Amino acid sequence: MAATTAAAPRPPVTTPAEGPRRESTDHISRLVARLISAGYAVYLILLLPAVTSMAPRMDAWWTPVIVVVVYGSGLLPGALSFRRDTRPMRIASGVAAMAFLLAVFSWPLAWNGPPLPSGEILWLATFPGLASLAVVSTWPTWLMFAHLVIGCVAVQIVNFAAHEDAPRELLLPEIAFAIMFCTLFVGAAVMALRTGRVLDATTDSTHAAAAAAAARRARTVERERFDALIHDGVMSTLLAASRQGATPAVSRLATTTLRQLDALRDDQGTQEHFGGEEALSLLRAAATEVDEGVALRAERQDGAQTLTIPADTARALAAALAEALRNSMRHAGETATRSVEVAVARTGIAVLVADDGRGFDPTAVPAHRLGVSVSIHGRMRQLDGGFARIETAPGAGTRVHLAWSTS
Structure with missing residues (x-):
């Protein structure tokens, strides 16, 4: 620690109040946001040929608007994760999740056909879980899983509707598989965030216990101070009075002891x-x-x-x-x-x-x-x-x- 001759430190004018600790939770949330944005970037590159080939089957406005809205909102949480304040990142994650549902539900309005070939999948059907994963640290768990189920069901229905010869008896198995497959990754993220919250809560209780221990030690020091005053002042005065009587020396010792007791009483009289x-x-x-x-x-x-x-x-x-x-x-x-x-x-x-x-x-x-x-x-x-x-x-x-x- 460096010796200094500078002026003494100035007390701060204001100090922001701190709530419950969120360091570990926010760290995991940032990592998840970056993972999600990286996933959106990879899917954009891999699915660009499919997006391009399906564009003539849609209204002219739909493909460019949806690509910008879906992938743009998906890339935003990762970019905002580098900010100190995590609120914009969380808001952007919610926007990304809703943008995916908007794309799926707007598809029938813009679809013109003809049907997709049997070997080609609607590009929106390839990443419904990624959109749900975006809100793992933003929405309640039940709402996030509801989003996952709605997204998987809707996108599979749309995918089957885009294929004229798709076997309808496979719709339910495809929906079930999509939900189970996406749940694996979303569930892992939920458990990771829960671990972060437990760690933050444990750290908070550890710090609170340390502060309580410090307060107990400080009270022990105060009791020792009081005990020392009783021994060195009160008992010494009484002993001197019993041996010497009312002498000037005993009077001075008694006056000093009373002054010390008054000072101690004044300290305690203002409620600590x-x-x-x-x-x-x-x-x-x-x-x-x-x-x-x-x-x-x-x-x-x-x-x-x-x-x-x-x-x-x-x-x-x-x-x-x-x-x-x-x-x-x-x-x-x-x-x-x-x-x-x-x-x-x-x-x-x-x-x-x-x-x-x-x-x-x-x-x-x-x-x-x-x-x-x-x-x-x-x-x-x-x-x-x-x-x-x-x-x-x-x-x-x-x-x-x-x-x-x-x-």
Whole structure:
């Protein structure tokens, strides 16, 4: 993590609220969208001769319009899958599914004949499952399978209608085969997405458990602080009074103990809220507990004295700061130097933990290593208004940004 002499970090003005985790689900959805678009591209190339040969049998408008609508909408989800926001990709997938049904149901309106030769298949009948697969991550499962059944039934009926000599007794077997064949691929995609959702839910519960453990540890620290005050202040005062009586020394000791008890009572009287200075003291204590020699610089910005922080939030910040320092001491190298900068403002508090050590590649961190994802990102994600970012690269040190904002 890299030492820095820059100004202390500024608390963010706003921090977007985070809902349930969707990383794994969105990743699988993107892969499915790209697979679907690749399938549409391959089918367009393979079926172009069939499309061209059937065009004279249709109204002049139908073939160019349907080819553009069907294949254009099918290629769109893959292109949109590279965007950060997956909503346009999901909308495009729904459009692709509906475009296929539109093509099938509009076919009788544009069909002019003559019938297709017995060895030629209506080109729409070759990929009904691909259109249903497009909405595997967009529509409810029952609706997606309903689309699959409707598409397979309709396209087989149209295909039989386009052949004058097609044996009608084979229509039901062909429909059944098409539904079963397409269900294999659609079902596999459904299970893959379900696995992604389970993984996201498991990760969320792991992070929540880590945050709860951090809160319990923070409460234990508070109890230890209270126990220490009882032992060092109250009991010492009572013992001195029993031995020395009402002496000036005992009076001063009693006054000091009462002041400490008042301060402790004031902290608890606001229903577990800290002021900016109390939070700063907690952060300083967490840093020095891990590394007594760490340099900590505090900046109090305008209105910092009016800031009020929930105690659990301050404790989570302190725990994440301590974990960042521990990671630095473990991995940055023996010669690395560390620094901590804290900025307190009217609307929030920000922390920067930096070192000039080895650094690392965040993408190369194994999935089972939860120090960063749970103890830092996980803790901050649980906070309403929490924020965490890690800047690092091999040989370039590491900078861990932590922040909490009221707005």
